Amino acid sequence: MRTWVLLRGLMREARHWGDFPVQFQQAMAAEQLHCIDFPGNGQLNQQNSLTTVAAMADFCHQQLVQHAVQEPVYVLAVSLGAMVALAWAERYPADMQGIVLVNTSVAPHNPFYQRLRPGNYPALIATMLFGSAFAREKLILRITSNLHTEEQAKTIVEQWKNYAQQRPISRANILRQLGAALRFHAPMQTGKLPLLLLAGEKDRLVNVTCSRTLAKKWDCPLHIHPEAGHDLPLDDAAWIIAQVRTWQNQMRNNPALLM
Template sequence: MTTWVLLRGLMRESRHWGTFPHQLQKVAGDANIICIDFPGNGVLCEQSSLATIPEMAEYCRQQLLAKSLAPPYHVMAISLGAMVAVAWAERYPNDLNSMVLINTSLAPHNPFYQRLRPQNYPRLLRTLIFGNTHHREALVFQLTSQMHDPISARAIVDEWIHYARECPIKRRNILRQLRAASQFQAPEQAPKTPTLLLASQLDQLVDVHCSQTLAEKWQAEIKIHDHAGHDLPLDDSAWVIKAIQEWRHEILV
């Protein structure tokens, strides 16, 4: 049976996928849809975050094997989660049938000022480390979404605040995840795993050129959304699913 593995990014947990897993299930038939929380996030908030991206990849692999879900897998990952997918594909190339990487960035292929837009540094770091839950989640939404409906936006932020209060992430884990992402060095060669890159033209967090550079270096297909933000599955989940279907319809059947 086909297994889809969904990986989120920095400080995010499985619930931040929202309704996307259910929408993916509708087109993936009887495939397993597995959302994995990294240690330090979600239900694992009391644990220490892992120190490196390869350790996170190994963790994901062991979680699936513990559930008796054998490879190969299809992985969909966003931001930091996409780094984990790349590390996974490098270490265990036979584990993955395909990767869909959303708004990611990778050293040494992308310069630091594209990987995290410099204008966000002071406010982002100050709020993530010292801000209260409301301010932090409001800022994350502001930086990751281009949703303009104020009612929907408020509902999502309130939901995220609930998640954060129910499963609070520790400041030391935020720093450990930031450090792991900043220190990860992707391999020079392209992944052997078939890869689709999805990127957002209006991403305020990561420059769209990061995905464009990776697509060129890896000779991978890329699709760019013209008005969504960093959290592309949140802003336009239907577009994400359609992009996957157009890329490799056979992996959904």
């Protein structure tokens, strides 16, 4: 059996994957796929968000136990979710077979001005904490996605606004999640766990240099989409699926890569 877990980022929930999970599960022939919502988000929006990435990793481990997943899983994670995946692998290495990290950035390897481009600070602070659901989701789409027409963007923002109204995330939980991300320090090395990095060259939220630095430090493969932004699964799901399939085929044909 092959099981995949998908982890989203700050203030996101399972529905923000759109139809990516269905496409991904079919393409990867995964027997099980779990999209985990962190406390404070999605179906768990009434709970307090966890204040450390380590606690989020513990939560993910507990989800495997609750779903009776007994084999090591593969994890595909975006942004904050990628930080959680790293902490999860460090704390529970037996849980995992491999990790795919999308547009991540972590201290101490990446400086703060690359992890969050300074030009975004004023709008993010004002809109995230004080803006309407519509204004917040419109801003998020503008700085995280590149490859949509104006009409597609309107449809996406309206959908995301509905998610935010149906399962609102509190300002306190936004701050808890942001604080957890800012305090997290990634391990210097990632051990022997197979790791793939994916990034968008035109990410307007996180500098793609972060992924290049991590690939060099961790000696792992990195593939960069020439046009996509921070939300790579939204911008080009087919590209992500192709990169992950190639990576898994390479490991299957060369078992030494797993050592």
